[in-house]
Amino acid sequence: xxxxxxxxxxxxxxxxxxxxxxxxxxxxxxxxxxxxxxxxxxxxxxxxxxxxxxxxxxxxxxxxxxxxxxxxxxxxxxxxxxxxxxxxxxxxxxxxxxxxxxxxxxxxxxxxxxxxxxxxxxxxxxxxxxxxxxxxxxxxxxxxxxxxxxxxxxxxxxxxxxxxxxxxxxxxxxxxxxxxxxxxxxxxxxxxxxxxxxxxxxxxxxxxxxxxxxxxxxxxxxxxxxxxxxxxxxxxxxxxxxxxxxxxxxxxxxxxxxxxxxxxxxxxxxxxxxxxxxxxxxxxxxxxxxxxxxxxxxxxxxxxxxxxxxxxxxxxxxxxxxxxxxxxxxxxxxxxxxxxxxxxxxxxxxxxxxxxxxxxxxxxxxxxxxxxxx
Ligand code: OSB
Ligand code: MG
Numbered sequence: 001x002x003x004x005x006x007x008x009x010x011x012x013x014x015x016x017x018x019x020x021x022x023x024x025x026x027x028x029x030x031x032x033x034x035x036x037x038x039x040x041x042x043x044x045x046x047x048x049x050x051x052x053x054x055x056x057x058x059x060x061x062x063x064x065x066x067x068x069x070x071x072x073x074x075x076x077x078x079x080x081x082x083x084x085x086x087x088x089x090x091x092x093x094x095x096x097x098x099x100x101x102x103x104x105x106x107x108x109x110x111x112x113x114x115x116x117x118x119x120x121x122x123x124x125x126x127x128x129x130x131x132x133x134x135x136x137x138x139x140x141x142x143x144x145x146x147x148x149x150x151x152x153x154x155x156x157x158x159x160x161x162x163x164x165x166x167x168x169x170x171x172x173x174x175x176x177x178x179x180x181x182x183x184x185x186x187x188x189x190x191x192x193x194x195x196x197x198x199x200x201x202x203x204x205x206x207x208x209x210x211x212x213x214x215x216x217x218x219x220x221x222x223x224x225x226x227x228x229x230x231x232x233x234x235x236x237x238x239x240x241x242x243x244x245x246x247x248x249x250x251x252x253x254x255x256x257x258x259x260x261x262x263x264x265x266x267x268x269x270x271x272x273x274x275x276x277x278x279x280x281x282x283x284x285x286x287x288x289x290x291x292x293x294x295x296x297x298x299x300x301x302x303x304x305x306x307x308x309x310x311x312x313x314x315x316x317x318x319x320x321x322x323x324x325x326x327x328x329x330x331x332x333x334x335x336x337x338x339x340x341x342x343x344x345x346x347x348x349x350x351x352x353x354x355x356x357x358x359x360x361x362x363x364x365x366x367x368x369x370x371x372x373x374x
Contacts, residue, residue, distance in 0.1 A: 001082055002081060003039075003077075004041075004374075005369065008065065009032070009361070010033075010364055014326070016323075019138040020140075022166035031297050032050065032103055034047070034106075037111075048102065049099050059097060067094065084108040087101075098244060101270060113351075117349050119347055120352070121309040127310070128310075131313070132160075133337055137153070146173055161186065162318065200229060203232070213236045214238065237260070243261050245268055245276075245277070246277050250280065260315065262289070263307065266300070279312075290313050292317070297326070298322055302353055309345050323336075332354040
């Protein structure tokens, strides 16, 4: 495809309620939105998931803007023709900054699908049109509040509950949820790297509560300690932060660090790497994946939904309906949950929803237009 224009928007979105993890609370989050337009006027959109601080990863919205503005866009602008499958190679001289790269890469995938007149999920090789949704529930002030939230989400139809844990808020909420909802509640915990291998006795206790998985318990760079922990537990370990590319997945497999990977397109630099990780972990290692979230707006959510249709996605995803996160989303229609706890991947081209362009243009804190070819 031949690009005519790239635009960046910095939009801050308020969450319905704050989302607390072991690394802090998020109330309002920045979304760097990327709009690409090709020579015939077709448009693609995506979102960079870099956060308000360097907690989940070292990237922030400011570093994503900087890397896009000063390195990625100048590089891409020099290309006559862009083949989205070669995008990663084109920016491979930029070390890291996967969230910045993923923003533009995914906008190009949306554009490619629109040019082909196909839904993005089909272009990616997706097979399951109805994707299964879970919720990720932040750390609550009391376990009573947690129980209320879980009941509310189960009533809506969500098929799995994930709770965030941190030292001092871990075994107690697990015991409480098992007591209230029984052994059959599909439950898992996410520590966002808050523990050390020396906490192994705690994990041996957690091991008795029939969790689907324990997500990213230890340091985000440490595959060896995760492998050691895995040897002492029956509960599968799922890696999130530790897997930034397919090579990390290979290492995790060889070391035995995890049974499951939570794939987030933003964390791994976009869809080309999503597909590589998916194909390695599912087709070669024969292990399951699922799609994680970063509290995306309806734009990023569309990309997540597309990824979740891939055949190796065997657990419910952290892809909830728009109304879980926002009073009002920035796409039409918003993402809704079906009664059976699924979200339906649209048949329209690209991510399959309309982007509220006027709202974004009016409400962005900062915008920038890059004319590639006048
Ligand atoms: O670790 O999965 C995580 C949100 C922000 C940063 C990290 C994580 C999360 C979530 C939210 O768990 C998932 C969602 O978007 O619903
Ligand atoms: Mg996680």
